[in-house]
Amino acid sequence: MEISNEVLKDLHVRMLRIRLFEEAAGKLFENSEMPGFIHLYVGQEAVAAGVCATLREDDQIGSTHRGHGHLVAKGGDLSKMMAELMGKATGYCNGKGGSMHICDLELNMLGANGIVGAGAPIAVGAAFANKYRGNDTVAVVFFGDGATNIGAFHEAANMAAALKLPAVFVCENNEYGEYTPRHKTMAIDDVVDRAAGYGMPGVMVDGMDAVAVYEASAQAVQRARAGHGPSFIEAKTYRYYNHHGVQIMGFKYRTDEELEQWKQRDAIDALEARMQAGGVSSRSELDAVRAEIQASVDEAVAFGKDSPYPELDTMLTDVYTLGGAR
Amino acid sequence: MTDSTEPRELTYLGAVNEALHQIMAEDPDVFCAGEDVGANGGVFGSFGGLQAKYGELRSVDTPISEQAIIGLGIGAAVSGLRPVVDLMFMDFILVAMDQIANQAAKLKYMFGGKTSLPLTITTNGGAGLSAAAQHSQSLEAMLCHVPGLTVVMPSTPHDAKGLLVSSIREDNPVIYVKHKRLFGDKGPCAEELFSIPLGVAKITRPGNDVTIVTYGRMVGESMKAAKILESEGIDAEVIDLRTLQPMDVDTVIASVKKTNHCVVVHEAVRFAGLGAEISSQIQEAAFDYLDAPVGRIGAPFSPVPFSPALEAHYVPDKKRIAEGVRAAVERTSLPA
Numbered sequence: 001m002e003i004s005n006e007v008l009k010d011l012h013v014r015m016l017r018i019r020l021f022e023e024a025a026g027k028l029f030e031n032s033e034m035p036g037f038i039h040l041y042v043g044q045e046a047v048a049a050g051v052c053a054t055l056r057e058d059d060q061i062g063s064t065h066r067g068h069g070h071l072v073a074k075g076g077d078l079s080k081m082m083a084e085l086m087g088k089a090t091g092y093c094n095g096k097g098g099s100m101h102i103c104d105l106e107l108n109m110l111g112a113n114g115i116v117g118a119g120a121p122i123a124v125g126a127a128f129a130n131k132y133r134g135n136d137t138v139a140v141v142f143f144g145d146g147a148t149n150i151g152a153f154h155e156a157a158n159m160a161a162a163l164k165l166p167a168v169f170v171c172e173n174n175e176y177g178e179y180t181p182r183h184k185t186m187a188i189d190d191v192v193d194r195a196a197g198y199g200m201p202g203v204m205v206d207g208m209d210a211v212a213v214y215e216a217s218a219q220a221v222q223r224a225r226a227g228h229g230p231s232f233i234e235a236k237t238y239r240y241y242n243h244h245g246v247q248i249m250g251f252k253y254r255t256d257e258e259l260e261q262w263k264q265r266d267a268i269d270a271l272e273a274r275m276q277a278g279g280v281s282s283r284s285e286l287d288a289v290r291a292e293i294q295a296s297v298d299e300a301v302a303f304g305k306d307s308p309y310p311e312l313d314t315m316l317t318d319v320y321t322l323g324g325a326r
Numbered sequence: 327m328t329d330s331t332e333p334r335e336l337t338y339l340g341a342v343n344e345a346l347h348q349i350m351a352e353d354p355d356v357f358c359a360g361e362d363v364g365a366n367g368g369v370f371g372s373f374g375g376l377q378a379k380y381g382e383l384r385s386v387d388t389p390i391s392e393q394a395i396i397g398l399g400i401g402a403a404v405s406g407l408r409p410v411v412d413l414m415f416m417d418f419i420l421v422a423m424d425q426i427a428n429q430a431a432k433l434k435y436m437f438g439g440k441t442s443l444p445l446t447i448t449t450n451g452g453a454g455l456s457a458a459a460q461h462s463q464s465l466e467a468m469l470c471h472v473p474g475l476t477v478v479m480p481s482t483p484h485d486a487k488g489l490l491v492s493s494i495r496e497d498n499p500v501i502y503v504k505h506k507r508l509f510g511d512k513g514p515c516a517e518e519l520f521s522i523p524l525g526v527a528k529i530t531r532p533g534n535d536v537t538i539v540t541y542g543r544m545v546g547e548s549m550k551a552a553k554i555l556e557s558e559g560i561d562a563e564v565i566d567l568r569t570l571q572p573m574d575v576d577t578v579i580a581s582v583k584k585t586n587h588c589v590v591v592h593e594a595v596r597f598a599g600l601g602a603e604i605s606s607q608i609q610e611a612a613f614d615y616l617d618a619p620v621g622r623i624g625a626p627f628s629p630v631p632f633s634p635a636l637e638a639h640y641v642p643d644k645k646r647i648a649e650g651v652r653a654a655v656e657r658t659s660l661p662a
Contacts, residue, residue, distance in 0.1 A: 091438070092440075093440070096435055105437065111436070114428075118424055122401040124397060125404070126402070128386075128398055129401065130405075139401075155394035158394070159389055162388075318438060321497035324523075
């Protein structure tokens with residue numbers, strides 16, 4: 001596949017937006033300026049960026065508890081995101097969802113999800129709606145390696161294949177289910193082996209290579225658009241921070257060497273090197289892009305901090321859609 | 327919305343089927359999905375003829391995957407369709423409880439109101455077929471406890487049709503529970519498409535001495551009990567809640583203020599059943615009107631037994647209801 005300079009620049013921007021947003025969110029969390037739980041996407045940027053760069057705005061994505069990266073990659077508004085993470089009224093969900101339920105239905109990002117595997121059946125439902133309407137819209141299901149051990153995921157994958165729905169299953173294999181190494185929770189080396197069991201084509205890609213993810217996703221999305229049913233992509237990747245939060249709490253579940261080895265293969269560094277070597281962008285141009293994104297992240301943080309908390313009388317709004325029985 | 331009263335008779339299941347046929351003709355966004363729902367027309371026939379008429383995309387046979395069936399409905403509803411997804415037995419909601427209670431019920435709220443969820447989950451509840459402990463339960467109380475859900479349990483063919491139409495038109499997730507022992511019951515039901523508003527109870531029998539609050543299959547048993555009591559000079563008012571969440575508490579309170587006595591009857595186990603909620607609401611709103619404690623009649627605290635001998639004893643009947651009502655009414659004649 002011919003990768004244009006525009007695509008490389010697009011992937012770079014998407015990844016950097018995620019990285020800088022997440023680093024800022026992590027700092028706020030560490031400083032107790034952000035409540036709740038936070039599951040950072042740092043390290044895995046190539047997956048969300050590579051996949052979302054192959055999607056149209058009307059394509060849906062189902063997400064996970066580690067969902068900020070998916071929304072940023074789909075084009076999410078950083079200010080509304082930051083405000084939501086801080087529980088502010090101006091956030092995407094008016095402060096009612098937070099990190100684990102952040103969504104933008106206008107961008108067809110169907111929500112992060114606090115329950116592992118639970119986003120898969122919902123995204124499959126969106127894929128069904130596409131088939132029902134006879135359009136060529138595609139639903140992408142993001143999930144981790146751990147989710148493939150959950151019943152809901154299995155049900156969703158099987159149903160999507162049985163009904164031949166326009167879906168793409170993207171496994172972000174970051175080698176850990178919370179704090180337990182993957183090899184302790186499944187007896188296979190490659191999660192993609194499971195695709196065959198659903199009758200889906202499966203492909204394994206380097207999840208630290210945004211271009212590789214982009215190429216694999218483009219193919220799977222095209223297949224779904226053409227009405228040939230779902231595909232499975234396993235992207236081997238790594239999370240730099242912990243399952244939850246930034247600093248390691250409790251026992252040390254991985255070595256510094258392991259983390260360092262993955263960081264040597266950092267997806268953003270790798271793409272920047274490729275862009276410079278290929279004459280796509282100079283170092284100073286890349287730095288300018290970074291500065292511009294950092295400014296928008298800083299703006300998002302300020303917006304979040306300056307925003308008000310929700311009024312208490314919003315507690316009972318939006319439990320139900322009013323009209324009819326309510 | 328109109329409450330039609332044509333004299334034509336239809337079975338309870340026939341009324342459900344007719345509602346589905348008519349609303350699918352009316353609204354191209356409505357589709358049905360579930361295990362055996364398509365070609366087979368549903369395990370009890372409520373989806374009969376839909377696939378022949380509307381094709382496989384609007385009458386979908388799914389794998390036996392309760393979580394994915396509900397998820398299919400949620401994702402389609404968020405995408406603007408109006409799904410009717412079926413769980414063959416009410417017991418199976420427990421298999422899909424994450425999708426029902428953590429997802430469907432909460433999405434709108436967690437998303438800050440950015441979506442509606444016009445999802446109807448149909449299922450079949452209740453004992454009486456010797457289907458044993460995993461195919462006979464009445465689990466409505468746990469559903470009513472979850473903010474975001476709407477729970478409907480019709481007792482007659484007329485209500486079954488009108489409430490299903492409203493459930494499907496409702497922009498919130500509705501769990502519509504048919505009772506398996508009512509399937510063959512015949513009753514008047516209008517031919518045209520009509521709806522009955524959700525959240526509105528029906529006074530099935532007006533009376534002055536005691537209020538019986540009930541729903542589902544226990545409406546019929548309570549009506550029989552009221553007849554027995556009538557011969558003893560006790561004039562019972564029977565209220566069919568029809569919708570359990572939201573609950574028409576106003577109708578219950580108004581009745582209790584008139585009769586000064588109340589017994590709540592349900593097939594679900596008595597402990598932490600809806601009777602507890604209803605009796606509490608009554609004492610909060612009408613304590614000074616009560617001449618006796620609110621009685622509660624429900625199943626004993628055990629799984630539903632298999633043997634017909636045990637099961638018949640497990641499910642409340644007219645005799646037990648009449649006994650409970652007598653006890654509540656006679657309390658007034660006890661010495662102070």
